[in-house]
Amino acid sequence: MNSLKKNILKMTSTGLLVILLMAGCTDHFDELNTPDDQLVASNLESAQLGQAFAQAQFYGLYGSPGPFQLMQSLHADIYAQYFATTAPNFDSDQNVMIRSWQNGAWNGFYGAAAPQLDFVENFSEENGMTLENAVAKVMRVQLYHRITDYWGPIIYSEFGNGETKVPYDSQEDVYKDFFVTLDEAVAVLKNNAGGNAFGSNDQIYEGSVDQWLRFANSLRLRLAMRVKYVEPELAKTEAEKAVSDGVMMDNSHNAKLLTTQNSRNPYTTITDWGEFRMSAAMESALEGYEDPRQAKYFQPAVNGDQDGDGNPYEGFRNGLPKTRKESGVEDEGLNDRYSDMGIDWQNDSKGGSNPPIEIMNAAEVYFLRAEGALEGWNMGGTAEALYEEGIRMSMMESTTATSAEIEAYIESGNTPKSPQDIWDSPALTDIPVAFESAGSKERKLEQIITQKWLALYPNSMEAWAEYRRTGYPALYDRINSLNPAIPVGDDVQRIPFASGEYSDNAESVQNAIQLLTSPADEATTKLWWDAK
Amino acid sequence: MIMKRYKWIGSLIILLVVSTQWTAAQNNQYDRNVYVSATDWNNQNLQEIAPGTHLQEVLSLIENEYNVNFLFDSKLLADQYVSEHKVLYLNRDLFDLLDRLLAEFNFTYKKLTHRTLGILPRDTEMKNPMNLEVVTGSVTDAQTGAPLPGVNVMVKGSTIGTSTDSQGSYELNAPSLQDTLIFSFIGYQTQEVPISGRTSIDVNLSPQAIAGDEVVVTAFGLERESSSLTYSTESVDNEGLTEARELNVVNSLSGKVAGMQVNQAGTGVGGASRVVLRGNRSISGSSQPLYVVDGVPIRGDISDMNPDNIESINVLKGPNAAALYGSEAQNGAIVVTTRKGREGEIDFSFSSNFMLRDPILLTKYQNVYGQGTSGVYSPSSESSWGPQMDGQMVDHWSPAPDMQGEQYAFNPQPNNVEEAFQTGYNSSNNLTASMGSENVQALFSYTFTNAEGVVPKNELDRHNISARVTSQLSDNLSLDSKLSYMRQSIDNQLPTGESFANPIRHIYRLPRNIRTADAEMFDYTNSEGMLRQNYWNPLSNGGANPYWTMNRNLNENVSDRINALASLTYDFTDYLSLMVRSAYDGGSGESEFRRYNDTYVIAQNGYYSIAKSNGYEWNSDFLLSYNQDLTEDWYLEANVGGNIKKERNSSMSANTNNALTIPNFFAISNTQNVAAGENIGSPMDIYSAYAFGQLAWKDAIYLDFSGRNDVSSTLPEDNRSYFYPSVGLSASLTELISGLPDVLSGARVRGSWAKVGNSAPPFMTIRTASLSSGGNNGFLQLDTTLPNENLKPEETESYELGANLQFFENRLGLDFTYYKTNTRDQLFQVAVPVGSGASSFFTNGGDVSNKGYEILLSATPVQSRDFNWDLNVNYSANDNMVEKISEDQPILTLATDFLRAFRIEEGKPFGQVYSRGWERTEDGDVIVGENGVPQVTGGRTVPVANFSPDWRGSIRSTLSYKNLSLSFLIDHRQGGSIASLTNAILFDDGLTKQTLNGRDGGLVFGDNLFGGESAVMRTGGTDENPEYSKNTQEVDAQTFWTSIGGRNTPVGEAFVVEATNTRLRELTLGYNLPESVISSLPISNLKLSLVGRNLLFLYRASENLDPDLMTGTNAAAEGFESFTPPSSRTFGANIKIDF
Known part of the structure; x- marks a missing residue:
């Protein structure tokens, strides 16, 4: 038994020895548990602020093809009737709201862009980087206004609270904060003329403070016009402030996001998927106006001239049903029968140029000023002159037309034509290009917005917001609707909240519904500014 | 650093080696020393x-x-x-x-x-x-006829005895020729043979019919008699793995082990399998067991292991059994023992196996209507809602220039789906050589395996080389060393499910009029000289010519794996020994994808990618063992050990992004836009110390105990170290209670309790920020998962109670187990609103319980010299329940796809499947809209299925007559349901037989369509108080199925299938060449077997699919059905020759 005791003692001491050895060898554990191919968020320095800002810009503008499709391509692109869906299962063109798509659209912004923007704003503020902070604020307004123009109430002031519940702000509160934010930013930018923030990490203006200032003012003008019907006084004040502070005057001031081989224009990817083609509305307007921009915006249909109008550009009506019993038309082969998006937006191997992503151009600013002038606001010009300058800016931006050709277009009495399709679609509208100085205010507004719609292409998120606000251009009814709440003559007014919010932020989303103009989370509920 | 950390183990090894040499030098005169x-x-x-x-x-x-x-x-x-x-x-x-x-x-x-x-x-x-008589003879296995070495031969009533040599022969001096000899051997029934004056006695020993005193391998490779175990285990021997051979050896266990569920992933040959023991328990982890080879945990699974090299597989089902393997064994362990060389002359054995694999297509296609919609033909249609196929001439679909204007006869092609598949095969050839002296034994084994799947171009080659040397270096010191190398290449592993590169998707969706010969011409050159895909709907956003996909979307995977082990054991005394061991399991992999230009959505402009990865798991451990009879009745075994586990992985990949510059030239440099990435896998170190042992009283009572302490690198410092214990008791009633009836040959009860802790995945305690390319200087993204600095280890607590009864000399046995496990403090990600600044945080919480019964009945109804009949029946029922998830979330979504969301939900069994369902009234009647199609719960989803089965059972029986044996295995799964995305799409396409009804209208929901449902239509009333009447609205098949089916927004409730099925899993007919023939040949044994697996369904509730096949192997995989390859039956022959 002696040896037993001895051995138990041996074993115990060995065991203890081992434990001691192990305890002493865990020094490297924290290092091991830190990935060495990544940075640690809590240790980030100002040197990395630019890259975070760059990420917020690119993802905030939906540069990534997946979220871009779910956000813009499957909604605004077809609700602004730039394109119509050829994919048989894409029911959003028949007014169906698919919540899983909205998850992708919502998360694409809040997951990939907002945290970085928030980080940049907070970091720059804490570290006295006032210029960077001002630019980030302008960027915030640009990014969030597109989000609220989709959903209405959004997560805005409470973003990044780190809680399991994040309350929404009403659209009114969000818009009013936009103006305050722009005030703050503009004050800093004005005081730093000639300065630079973020340098080449800024993919829009390479950090030029002067450009950012013009953009901030132009953005103020855009937002002011948006609230024209709901808060006319605020709209006038803000619009006049914007113009007097200096807005974009020519195409060198345009806000466009740089694209690179590694951060591409998302259209160059999604045009490969063959899921949309030119809409009948675009065909009607561009062909009727004999618009030089048609060859830039679209390509001739693979199968050539389908309707025998002598023009190989072919569009078709939105909302084609899966089962074409009523229409008697096949749903197949649409991709070859109708016009694809212009060559610039195609893959490089097809001759694409990976164009920058449009945010705002001088043409839009002139049309905004034209609309303001129509209201009698001090916009530094008459409605007609500003309208015509808008057309010039767009033509110069998108075409190689000579000024004689441009002037001929501006003076043309051409009106949209019937696309001569199997639905016997009429012409989109009867308004000509030439400004009807003697026309009613409403007709002039239609002219301004219709030309703005053409000039914004393919920035459909802005075009769709303006369509909802003004009712122009006079787009076609859909051929079919699968959503009983939105029959073919009606339009989707907003995007319902994402289903992920219903599971992860349930209480807040229920409260957010109360912040809508009527307490129903439906696509038929109008937004706060949609008050014409 | 590495050197430093291993220093102490290194010095231990050096010390042992030095002392060994010293001992050897002292004892140079072998025989006397x-x-x-x-x-x-x-x-x-x-x-x-x-x-x-x-x-x-x-x-x-x-x-x-x-x-x-x-x-x-x-x-x-x-x-x-x-x-x-x-x-x-x-x-x-x-x-x-x-x-x-x-x-x-x-x-x-x-x-x-x-x-x-x-x-x-x-x-x-x-x-x-x-005075002493010499008796000689040999001992053989009654079933196989193989000689049995090491059998104890004793003269009854004396201590005289010997054991058989490597040839199974013995020689013994008996005091008298009237004595009786006792032949005993572990795993065999003991036989008493009266000498009766003979001097030569040959004996056949029968293997024990019942898991009575079988030897099983438990933690650390310790062999124990199964009767001494305090928990239930089941084992499968080499023959069960090599005869009815599967490419993935784990699949051979299917149906053979109670409480074990094996599902195969739909990736074709060489695919992984998902194994779950006693139910899913991990909210975010795998729920899959740990694999242990020769006492050491390995990296990943054993899918590429060579079954010829496996001696046995033992399944330790609960955490009780596995408490000692540490964290990863909380889901049980599959313990593999590989073969060792045997003492004796060189033994060669050669075995060859060839199996054919035949697809079983379960979907019933319609063969009346062809391409088109609304009864109108369209050559570019991807669905079969067109006109009847009556041989009329129609335009050919091909866009190839030379096909323009061509017409062909519009006829049904009933075999076009089947013709896209082929008969696959598995072939494997193994050569094993075993040899050994008294002190050194070696085994060498080489296997070449070669297989083709049922989808053309899906091929596998595998080489397994293994060498094992066991050696008694000196009297006290023994060495066990092993080196195994595997190289496997798999061509064109099938992308799964909804992947547009999955050929299965395109095969199943072939319109009914497409002729195989036309589709086989999968490409053409267009007028610009470009190679184009020959497909009926060019640039389709989901469709493709299946032959294009099979031939122009290619992938290759090559992997190498090395498994090495060296173990030294030093016996201080006969009761105290020390083992020191180090084992490495690592390897590398390389994969390559090539997609030709014109692969539509996924690679319109071509695509090429390569990826390389490597990693290893390295375990070094020691074990000090003490075992001794304390007194005549008391026996103690005690062990103390320690283990260091290191896990490292990394990978790099590069791809050409969205275009190849020169079409169809596959090189990373052939693009304007290279994307590349690296991934620092999941480094993890775990240091462990443990003690375990057994105290036994006679053969009657065994008390097991264990304790283990892990220190994990993935947990925060304060919670890094955690301890978990287990205890178990086994008692033999027949030993303890006298006077039990004689028919009862054994009765044991057992019970055990265990806790197993588990650490976290790496990198959960800090928030990272990652860089990516883009813009002028790159992008920076903060990790969307928030860190948790207070993570705790998760914990599984389990207990089990069991009884084993043996009757009629162990001819009839009944084993019963009840278990309950709770997995608490689970580590998982809780989704938070993205607006919070992150999408999830890692937390501890949750409690998933599993309780159930396992019943095993084993019987040998007939046992005679020539004829034997064995019967095994097993039954297992697992009751799974998600008791709790977290304070904030009663429901957690694990995965989603177009059809469904896989959720776990408090108060529901694991495996809830949510999808769109029928809109119903308060009474549960389905509300039908004006067009005759039910209204759908559009924005919200409802639970439609749950994939957890109610119970499983199997019957296995072996009949042997002389040299012939026949065995079969039938297994049954009861309950559980899945929602089929394949069906949703095939119905939408008008392809299935069921879509024939109502092509011209006349379908009434709730009547001749979904007759099991009661359906109503709104006839008036207010929105608050609607009035309904019975639905009578007719609808046509196309409107109905295209409304509720399809890819993007199908109604899952319409496509739920029950998973209950019974199948003939395995059938084997074996023949041993008789001794009379063998003796005239230069061989010692030859066995020929005919085998079949998955031969037929005896019952299947689901019409169109095999519910055992699934898309992937993740936690939600069991309910994940989407374009899986067809179920397939395999049959073939196996020959094994021993020289």
């Missing part, structure tokens, strides 16, 4: 023997000191006493000592085996057989 006593270490060990001490007493003293056994006839030694005072120097050579001791007696000694000596009367040595 075999018996080195442990007392050599302290040099002065004298034992004084008083006069009158009984000789037997002295012998037993020597037995203990020298770790030997003496065999003698106790009658002869009955009155032999030491006559004078003696001093025995116990540090001396044993033979010298025996010579001195026995000098005064009329006895001498004879070496019988390595550690056994006979004490014989002095004269018998010279003048045998005056």
Whole structure:
């Protein structure tokens, strides 16, 4: 038994020895548990602020093809009737709201862009980087206004609270904060003329403070016009402030996001998927106006001239049903029968140029000023002159037309034509290009917005917001609707909240519904500014 | 750093090696110096023997000191006493000592085996057989006829005995030819054979019919008799793995182990399998068991292991069984023991296996209507809602220039789906050589496996080379070393499910009029000289010509794996030993994808990618073992050990992004836009210390205990170290209670309790920010998962109770187990609103319980010299329940796809499947809209299925007659349901037979369509108080199925199928060439078997699919059905020759 005791003692001491050895060898554990191919968020320095800002810009503008499709391509692109869906299962063109798509659209912004923007704003503020902070604020307004123009109430002031519940702000509160934010930013930018923030990490203006200032003012003008019907006084004040502070005057001031081989224009990817083609509305307007921009915006249909109008550009009506019993038309082969998006937006191997992503151009600013002038606001010009300058800016931006050709277009009495399709679609509208100085205010507004719609292409998120606000251009009814709440003559007014919010932020989303103009989370509920 | 961390183990090894050499040098005269006593270490060990001490007493003293056994006839030694005072120097050579001791007696000694000596009367040595009779013979396995080495042969009522040599032969000196011999061997039934005057006795031993006293391999490779275990295990031997062979050896276990579920992923040959023991328990982890090979946990699974090299697989089902393997064993462990060389002359065996694999297409296609919609033909349609196919001439679909204007006869092509598949095969050839001397044994094995899947171009090649050397380096020191190398290449592993590169998707969706010969011409050159895909709907956003996909979307995977082990065991004494071991399992992989231009959505402009990865798991451990009889009745075994586990992985990949510059030239440089990435896998170190043991009283009561402490690198410092214990008790009623009826040959009850802790995945305690390319200087993204600095280890607590009853000399056995496990403090990600600044955080919480029964019945109804019948029945029912998730979330979504969301939900079994469902009234009636199609719960989803089965069972039986044996395995799964995305799409396409009804209208929901549902239509009333009446609205098939089916927004409730099925899993017919034939051949054994697996369904509730096949192997995989390859039956032949 002696040896037993001895051995138990041996074993115990060995065991203890081992434990001691192990305890002493865990020094490297924290290092091991830190990935060495990544940075640690809590240790980030100002040197990395630019890259975070760059990420917020690119993802905030939906540069990534997946979220871009779910956000813009499957909604605004077809609700602004730039394109119509050829994919048989894409029911959003028949007014169906698919919540899983909205998850992708919502998360694409809040997951990939907002945290970085928030980080940049907070970091720059804490570290006295006032210029960077001002630019980030302008960027915030640009990014969030597109989000609220989709959903209405959004997560805005409470973003990044780190809680399991994040309350929404009403659209009114969000818009009013936009103006305050722009005030703050503009004050800093004005005081730093000639300065630079973020340098080449800024993919829009390479950090030029002067450009950012013009953009901030132009953005103020855009937002002011948006609230024209709901808060006319605020709209006038803000619009006049914007113009007097200096807005974009020519195409060198345009806000466009740089694209690179590694951060591409998302259209160059999604045009490969063959899921949309030119809409009948675009065909009607561009062909009727004999618009030089048609060859830039679209390509001739693979199968050539389908309707025998002598023009190989072919569009078709939105909302084609899966089962074409009523229409008697096949749903197949649409991709070859109708016009694809212009060559610039195609893959490089097809001759694409990976164009920058449009945010705002001088043409839009002139049309905004034209609309303001129509209201009698001090916009530094008459409605007609500003309208015509808008057309010039767009033509110069998108075409190689000579000024004689441009002037001929501006003076043309051409009106949209019937696309001569199997639905016997009429012409989109009867308004000509030439400004009807003697026309009613409403007709002039239609002219301004219709030309703005053409000039914004393919920035459909802005075009769709303006369509909802003004009712122009006079787009076609859909051929079919699968959503009983939105029959073919009606339009989707907003995007319902994402289903992920219903599971992860349930209480807040229920409260957010109360912040809508009527307490129903439906696509038929109008937004706060949609008050014409 | 690595050197530093291993220093102490290294010095231990050096110390042992040095001491080994020293011992060897001291004992250069082998024969006289075999018996080195442990007392050599302290040099002065004298034992004084008083006069009158009984000789037997002295012998037993020597037995203990020298770790030997003496065999003698106790009658002869009955009155032999030491006559004078003696001093025995116990540090001396044993033979010298025996010579001195026995000098005064009329006895001498004879070496019988390595550690056994006979004490014989002095004269018998010279003048045998005056008193002792020599009996010789051989012992063979009654079933296989193979010689059995190492069988104990004893003369009944004496201590005289021997054991058989490597050829199964024995020679024994029996006191009388009227004595009886007892033949016993672990795993076989003991036989008593009266000598009855014979001098040659050959014996066949039958393997024990029942898991009575089977030896099983438990933690750390320790062998235990199964009756001493306090928990339930089940094992499958080599034959069960090699005969009805599967490419993935784990699949061979399917249906053979109660409580085990095996599902195969839909990736074609070489695919992974998902194994779950006793139900899913992990919210975010895998729920899959740990794989352990030769006592050491390995990296990943054993899908590429060679079954020929496996001696046995033992399944430790609960955490009780596996408490000692540590964290990862909380889901149970699959313990693989590989083969070792045997003492004896060189033994060659060759086996060859060839199996054909035949797809079983379960979907019933319609063969009346062809391409088009609304009854109108369209050559570019992807659905079959067109006109009837009556042989009319229609435009050909091909966009190829030379096909323009071509027409062809519009006829049904009933076999176009089947013709896209082929008969696959598996072939494997193995050569094994085993050889060994008394001190060194070696085994060499090489296997080449080659397979083709049922989808053309899906191929596998696998080489397994393995060498194992076991060696008794000196009397106290033994070595076990192993090196296995595997190289596997798989071509065109099938992308799964909804992937547009999955050929299955495109095969199943073939319109009914597409002729195979037309589709086989999968490409053409267009007018611009570009290679284009020949498909009916060019640039489709989901469709493709299946032959294009098979031939122009290619992938290759090559992997290497090395499994190495070295283990040294030093016996300090016969009761104390130390093992030191290091085992490495690592490898590398390389994969390549090539997609040709014109692959539409996924690669319109071509695509090429390569990825390389490598990683390893390295375990180094030691184990100090003590085992000794404390008294005659009490036995103690105790072990103390420690383990260091290191896991490292990394990978790099590059791809050409969205375009190849030169079409169809596959090189990373052939693009304007290279994307590349690296991934620092999941580094993890775990240091462990543990102690475990067993206290036994007679053969009646066993008490097991264990404790383990892990220190994990992935947890925050304060929670890094965690301890978990287990305890178990097993008692034999037949030993403890006398007077039990004779029919009861054994009765044991057992119970155990265990806790197992588990650490977290790496990198969960800090928030990272990652860089990516883009813009001018790159992008920076903050991780969307928030860190948790207070993570705790998760914990599984389990207990189990069981009983084992044996009747009629173990011919009938019943084993019953009840278990309950709770997995608490689970580590998982909780989704938070993205607006919070992150999308999730990692937390501890949740409680998933599993409780259930396992019943095993085993019987040998007939056992005779020529005919044997074995029968095994097993039944297992698992009741799974998600008790709790977290304070904030009663529901957690694990995965989603177009059809469904896989959720776990408090108060529901694991595996809830949510999808769109029918809108219903308060009474549960389905509300049908004006067009005759039910309204759908559009924005919200409802639970429609749950994939957890109610119970599983199987019947396995072997009938053997002389050299012939027949065995079969039937298994059954009861309950569980899945929602089929394949069906949703095939119905939408108008392809299935069920879509024939109502092509011209006349379908009424709730009547001749979904007749099981009660359906109503709104006829008035207000929105608050709507009025309904029975639905009578007719709808046509196309409107109906295209409304509720399809890819993007299908109604899952319409496509739920029940998973209940019964199948003939395995059928084997074996034939051993009879001895009479063998003896004339230069071989020692030849066995031929015909085998079939998955031969047919005896019952299947789901019409179109095999519910065992699934898309992937993740946690939600069991309900994940989407374009899986067809179920397939395999059948073939197996030949094994021993030389």
